[in-house]
Amino acid sequence: MLTNPRSDRVKSVRALSRRSVRSRTGQFLAEGPQAVREAVRFAPEQVRDIYVTAEAAERHADLLAAARDAKLWVHEVTPEVLAAMCDAGHPQGLMAVCRWARLALDDALGALPPDAVVCVLAHVRDPGNAGTVIRGADAAGADLVVVSDASVDVLGPKVVRSTVGSLWHLPVVTEVPIQTILEALRGRGVRLFAADGAGHTLLPYADLDGPHAWVMGNEAWGLDAQVRDACDDVVRVPIHGHAESLNLAMAATLCLYASAEARLRRPRGP
Known part of the structure; x- marks a missing residue:
């Protein structure tokens, strides 16, 4: 002992x-x-x-x-x-x-299924939020989480605790510049959805058919204009009550579950 x-x-x-x-x-x-x-x-x-x-x-x-x-x-x-x-x-x-079994972005993208759902964290700094998003991605059946190099370290104790074990359930790629992430996803035919309160498309009306990625921004200032412009659409979660906004982890989980629901609605093969 x-x-x-x-x-x-x-x-x-x-x-x-x-x-x-x-x-x-x-x-x-x-x-x-x-x-x-x-x-x-x-x-x-x-x-x-x-x-x-x-x-x-x-x-x-x-x-x-x-x-x-x-x-x-x-x-x-x-x-x-x-x-x-x-x-x-x-x-x-x-x-x-x-x-830590470091995973290269190209290897992770090469293993994605045809109807892949990916979650991208761009400049996310709060450990609890980052860990909870990974946990939500796991629960919603996402295929990959990619964390930009300007984000919190996902191996930090607070992040690992917040994942509640989900860190070992799905591939997580870290420390990649955000523009490299977006270009690599687009090169694989993955459509990009910026999740942002300034979006014109409401989440229930987003076209989530086929492989796609949710790009989630910083807790305080959201996504840079350059990142939003690089995406195929900017989507916002509708606020039906008087709340000013949702925090990052809540918004990410809602978006990822919308993707999971879209998968369930697709016709199954023979």
Whole structure:
């Protein structure tokens, strides 16, 4: 059992809370039982080490059994050690150090299905919003999330916690300039929809047939005019009540679910 919260191992794990260390090592933190469970289930090859308190080990015996079956390293630690390792203020007794399997944009686009739905985050800076959009994209059945290089680091602890495990459920490409993203999607025949409050097309009337991508902008100022102009249409979510606007994560989820509904309405093959 690891008992010293000041040990070198503890310090090296906690250092992954910093973006510079994550970038240099290619590793990041997955905190909480749900994130660890999904990492073990969907991407065990990306899990380097699991740290668990005695109480959590008893509560999540099935998860740890699956981890050991996958030949993963499981280390029992004291609550003090886990608290020293974690970024979260109130750790839930379980965390993992994971490796990031970087995915190239061209490879991700080459694997898209004919009716692909893609979510693009352009200059999104809020960790909670970014993680919740990834979670919403997962829930709506999107095929890919692409995050621009001017956005928040999706491997940051707050983003990973906000995805609640969805980070391991669908491909996520990061650190690509937004214009490169848009050009690559257009080159693959994917239509581009800018989601923006200034849009003339209301979401219920958007033509979501065929492969398409939703381009979501910064929480404060939305999308740059250059990005909007590069898209095939600018779409807004209608506001029926007195609310001034929807936040990014809410708007993105509504747009992605509209795409999911459009898929369901398409005729199925024989």
